[in-house]
Amino acid sequence: MKVAITNIGQIVTGSWREPFTSGDTIIIDKERIASVGTAPVDAVSKADVVIDADGMTAIPGLIDSHVHITFGDYTPRQRTVGYLESYLHGGTTTAISASEVHVPGRPRDVEGVKALAVAAQRCFADYRPGGMRIIAGSVILEPGLQAADFHELVQKGVRLAKAGFGAVKSSYDYVPLVADAKAAGMITTCHTGGSSIPGSGAITGDHLLKMHPHVSFHINGGPTAMPDADFERVIKESKIALQVCTAGNLRTTLLCARLADANGAFERFIIATDTPTGSGVMPLGMLYTIAHLSSLTDLPPERFICAATGSNAKVYGLDSGSLAPGKAADLVLIDAPDGGTQKTALAAIKHGDIAAIGAVVTAGVPRFVGRSRNTPATTRKARVASSRVTQDFAAAAH
Numbered sequence: 001m002k003v004a005i006t007n008i009g010q011i012v013t014g015s016w017r018e019p020f021t022s023g024d025t026i027i028i029d030k031e032r033i034a035s036v037g038t039a040p041v042d043a044v045s046k047a048d049v050v051i052d053a054d055g056m057t058a059i060p061g062l063i064d065s066h067v068h069i070t071f072g073d074y075t076p077r078q079r080t081v082g083y084l085e086s087y088l089h090g091g092t093t094t095a096i097s098a099s100e101v102h103v104p105g106r107p108r109d110v111e112g113v114k115a116l117a118v119a120a121q122r123c124f125a126d127y128r129p130g131g132m133r134i135i136a137g138s139v140i141l142e143p144g145l146q147a148a149d150f151h152e153l154v155q156k157g158v159r160l161a162k163a164g165f166g167a168v169k170s171s172y173d174y175v176p177l178v179a180d181a182k183a184a185g186m187i188t189t190c191h192t193g194g195s196s197i198p199g200s201g202a203i204t205g206d207h208l209l210k211m212h213p214h215v216s217f218h219i220n221g222g223p224t225a226m227p228d229a230d231f232e233r234v235i236k237e238s239k240i241a242l243q244v245c246t247a248g249n250l251r252t253t254l255l256c257a258r259l260a261d262a263n264g265a266f267e268r269f270i271i272a273t274d275t276p277t278g279s280g281v282m283p284l285g286m287l288y289t290i291a292h293l294s295s296l297t298d299l300p301p302e303r304f305i306c307a308a309t310g311s312n313a314k315v316y317g318l319d320s321g322s323l324a325p326g327k328a329a330d331l332v333l334i335d336a337p338d339g340g341t342q343k344t345a346l347a348a349i350k351h352g353d354i355a356a357i358g359a360v361v362t363a364g365v366p367r368f369v370g371r372s373r374n375t376p377a378t379t380r381k382a383r384v385a386s387s388r389v390t391q392d393f394a395a396a397a398h
């Protein structure tokens, strides 16, 4: 399917160093973006679906790099079905597993954690709930896992490894496990802050610096934060990605953003939700954290959209998160919410309001055009201007 999006007011690229590109049209060919900015008239007339953005802002689909998936579109923690489809209506087009720790009765032995990671990776390889892309299969680091186990997992398609929920005696026992997982080519992640499992102990700056995982999960606290002094140490003394999460400490989220900017480490600053958890199912979590950071720091809103898109994609090696030719066709139209005081999406976000969503496209397929189930209505009205496919692009009944 070819899709053309016309009459775009502003295009946010997903790359924080060059957050804007000029033009008003995006052309999509199958699952990829063909062009961004201007397009010849026949590229629009040849499209199977033409979406008129009515002057809205186009951004890459949001990438939530901390989602507690299990199997299917179901979270046992909050006993909720359909939550991933609901997140898509909040602009999230990719959900990255924070490891499958919420699977009821999850195994804790070496063979069990390996099998769980492989099963999760396989179950989401071709399954997109509501259009959401799921990067699943994150092995939970447990004592006893050997270098050969990580090589086997990588060969079977598992790319992620997570420290923080294993039966280790001390968090320093993760150091050799993280090293072996990295050596096998995995992306390693580590719980940060107070323990969320009784008896497992807090993970603070010193643990992170000794482990040096690729990503500090919820560095702002999940939900309890590590000491303030540790933020500067981790930023200055490591290359660890700094993931801030909605379901965490807001004060340290802001602290981390300011320190990352002041120390030239903003490319490592990434946004996620850490949901569903005890904090709930939060379909608009990414939008809220972007609005909180934009309105409570001096940094511009497009920076935080990029931290929620292109920066996540870079850390995790994804082909999405960027509005550029050749990238995955995952994108969102956002706007100032109806009834607010601001005129554009970015002004509204800076003001502290969440953006309203007018359309979501994933894998080159419009998942809905018009009204999101979850955000306020948009000020402008995106619509399907022409269509040759038999599909109703309206969102399901509210």
Ligand SMILES: [Zn+2]
Binding pocket: 066, 068, 098, 222, 274, 275, 277
């Ligand atoms: Zn988590």
